[in-house]
Amino acid sequence: MEMKSAIFGSVCLLSVSGLQADILSNFSPYLSFSRPDYDPAVFKNDTSDMGPQYAPFSPADSDLGVQQILSSYDGLPPVQFQFRNSLSYTDNAPDFDPRTSDSGWLWSGLVDVSWMPMLANGWYVDAGLSQSVFRYEGSIPSDFENFEARLGLVKSLPDLDDLQFFVRFEYQRLTSDQISESNYLASRIRTGLRKTIFLRPRYQLSAGIDAAFDISAEVDRRERDFYTADVKYSYLLTDKTSLSVFWSGSYWNFRNTAREDWNHLFGCELLWMPTQHLTVFTNITYTHHDSNTILGFNDFEALQAGLGIGIHYSF
Amino acid sequence: MKPLIAFTILALSASPLAAESLRSATVTAAIQDVQIYPASGTARKAAIGDKLSLPSSLQTGRKSRAELTFTDKTITRLGQNSVFSFREGGRNVELKQGSVLMQVPKTAGGATIRTATVTCAITGTTSMFEYNPKNWIKLITLEGTQKLTINGSKVSVLLPAGKMIIMHPDAKVIPPPVDIDVAKLVKTSQLIQNDGFAPLPAPALALIHDTVHKQTVAKRQGLLQPTNQLVTGPGARTSNEQASSVLGGGTRPQVIQQGATGNPFTIRIP
Numbered sequence A: 001m002e003m004k005s006a007i008f009g010s011v012c013l014l015s016v017s018g019l020q021a022d023i024l025s026n027f028s029p030y031l032s033f034s035r036p037d038y039d040p041a042v043f044k045n046d047t048s049d050m051g052p053q054y055a056p057f058s059p060a061d062s063d064l065g066v067q068q069i070l071s072s073y074d075g076l077p078p079v080q081f082q083f084r085n086s087l088s089y090t091d092n093a094p095d096f097d098p099r100t101s102d103s104g105w106l107w108s109g110l111v112d113v114s115w116m117p118m119l120a121n122g123w124y125v126d127a128g129l130s131q132s133v134f135r136y137e138g139s140i141p142s143d144f145e146n147f148e149a150r151l152g153l154v155k156s157l158p159d160l161d162d163l164q165f166f167v168r169f170e171y172q173r174l175t176s177d178q179i180s181e182s183n184y185l186a187s188r189i190r191t192g193l194r195k196t197i198f199l200r201p202r203y204q205l206s207a208g209i210d211a212a213f214d215i216s217a218e219v220d221r222r223e224r225d226f227y228t229a230d231v232k233y234s235y236l237l238t239d240k241t242s243l244s245v246f247w248s249g250s251y252w253n254f255r256n257t258a259r260e261d262w263n264h265l266f267g268c269e270l271l272w273m274p275t276q277h278l279t280v281f282t283n284i285t286y287t288h289h290d291s292n293t294i295l296g297f298n299d300f301e302a303l304q305a306g307l308g309i310g311i312h313y314s315f
Numbered sequence B: 001m002k003p004l005i006a007f008t009i010l011a012l013s014a015s016p017l018a019a020e021s022l023r024s025a026t027v028t029a030a031i032q033d034v035q036i037y038p039a040s041g042t043a044r045k046a047a048i049g050d051k052l053s054l055p056s057s058l059q060t061g062r063k064s065r066a067e068l069t070f071t072d073k074t075i076t077r078l079g080q081n082s083v084f085s086f087r088e089g090g091r092n093v094e095l096k097q098g099s100v101l102m103q104v105p106k107t108a109g110g111a112t113i114r115t116a117t118v119t120c121a122i123t124g125t126t127s128m129f130e131y132n133p134k135n136w137i138k139l140i141t142l143e144g145t146q147k148l149t150i151n152g153s154k155v156s157v158l159l160p161a162g163k164m165i166i167m168h169p170d171a172k173v174i175p176p177p178v179d180i181d182v183a184k185l186v187k188t189s190q191l192i193q194n195d196g197f198a199p200l201p202a203p204a205l206a207l208i209h210d211t212v213h214k215q216t217v218a219k220r221q222g223l224l225q226p227t228n229q230l231v232t233g234p235g236a237r238t239s240n241e242q243a244s245s246v247l248g249g250g251t252r253p254q255v256i257q258q259g260a261t262g263n264p265f266t267i268r269i270p
Helices: A002-016 B002-019 B182-188 B202-220 B239-247
Strands: A026-028 A069-072 A080-093 A102-115 A118-120 A123-136 A144-157 A163-175 A182-199 A203-217 A224-238 A241-254 A260-272 A278-291 A300-314 B024-031 B034-038 B051-053 B056-060 B065-070 B075-078 B083-086 B092-103 B111-114 B118-131 B137-150 B156-160 B163-167 B178-180 B224-226 B230-232 B266-268
Touching: A069 B178, A069 B202, B024 B034, B024 B075, B051 B056, B056 B065, B118 B202, B137 B182, B137 B202, B156 B163, B182 B202, B202 B224
Parallel strands: B092 B111
Antiparallel strands: A069 B224, A080 A102, A080 A300, A102 A123, A118 A123, A123 A144, A144 A163, A163 A182, A182 A203, A203 A224, A224 A241, A241 A260, A260 A278, A278 A300, B024 B051, B024 B065, B034 B056, B056 B083, B065 B075, B075 B092, B083 B092, B092 B118, B111 B118, B118 B137, B137 B156, B137 B163, B163 B178, B230 B266
16 A cells, blocks of 8 residues: 555656656647649739749649749748647547546647748748647646747758758747746757658658757756657649648657657648638547656557648738 | 851751751650551551651550650650641641650751640750640740740740749730759659650750759759748647646647648748
């Protein structure tokens, strides 16, 4: 009995100290549309002044080859805005007690603003702000908000077949229903590489690796380094519809504790772009998380399926 | 004075070739189902070495391709499901549907590809052309310059190397050209890479390489960027981790916030 109490006590201690307020990781950088949309109207009569942006599919694509449009840099680019809403169902929602498995609905919303002017010699600035909101069915304590800011550099390397390199500073602030009171603050440096490995008119295979290193976190023991690899295969069903499957694996190394975690995410997404500014998507993901914490306290599995819309504009 | 003499000699030496019509050609590649339709007689399956003379048509089936070499070394490669003919004499050919790669030597007199709605004039150029009556017209210049004109219109658009025009077959206006990644195109094009075709002539390949090099330099400087390549940094966040931060609990199942027009941390090269 005493032994059980001791174990339970250890678990509680871990949950309150070493494991709580775990900072975020990134798992699915490819879960989005990676082929440009195009507006068929721009190719039709008397609309030439709009200028086509992307080559549409046509019967001879395999004969002509991949028609990747290159955009020219004509001065300062517009600011990009994204708005997103999704409704999902999960079989394992987060709550105070990590041992329970509560299924339920969740709504998430996002506003993202980004700007990428060219600095010099092919180096682009990457600046952006985003605010996410998560609301869970019937469990108000789970609701939270996430604010993130970033400032960095991006460089495409044509001599390495358009390999893309980025490095940036990130700032993150989490709140729980009260935006004025933060539950977590962190800043970090992230760097990585992205590559389209295989590109054909109808499908493509992309991959990326990145590493992030905390500069500071609200509590020292939350500081960690994490390393992520991901792969995504996309098939373009039509000019406006894509189906993607992806995997992402991440390793977390906590600096001030002995904790090490592995995370795997598998997913599938169907995406439709009815217009140049609107996206409708549905996806399903499975997550497997394995930690070396005592009694598998941080191990979990989760399945989630959702439906959402996104709006994109530039000004 | 010397340059003028040299130019005159060159012009004279080129003139016999320039005057030569695209009247006859040899089938130099026939991949799978390729049919010849002579003006008289019945259709027959094309074979390498077959001679075609004016007027004739060539038709390719599904996953089939063909190459014709004219007497002035002009090379014409047909993609699958294409119908191509040369009937009018002169240096005109007609594409009723499908795709074609044309490589006209600098010393030849150029060529004109006619379709029902547009006409493309090629002079010492390597180009690709797709015409689908109910779909798209696509015109790509790999090296040199060509000119596209809507039939019945005096307005034409010059298309230099590395550029592409995409338009509806019934368009009344030619849209402005866009830059296209020639290196990726060449690498993935069946009209160039198919094992059934011999390599393009060395001078043409050298000029295509120049086009690729110029684009690479522009990309290196950031003046050209692939528009459909999204650089994603940290993608959609796993909100269970976020939630656990807020809740003070352990690591919990992930809630993925993703999809839509891009991840919150998607970097898009402008």
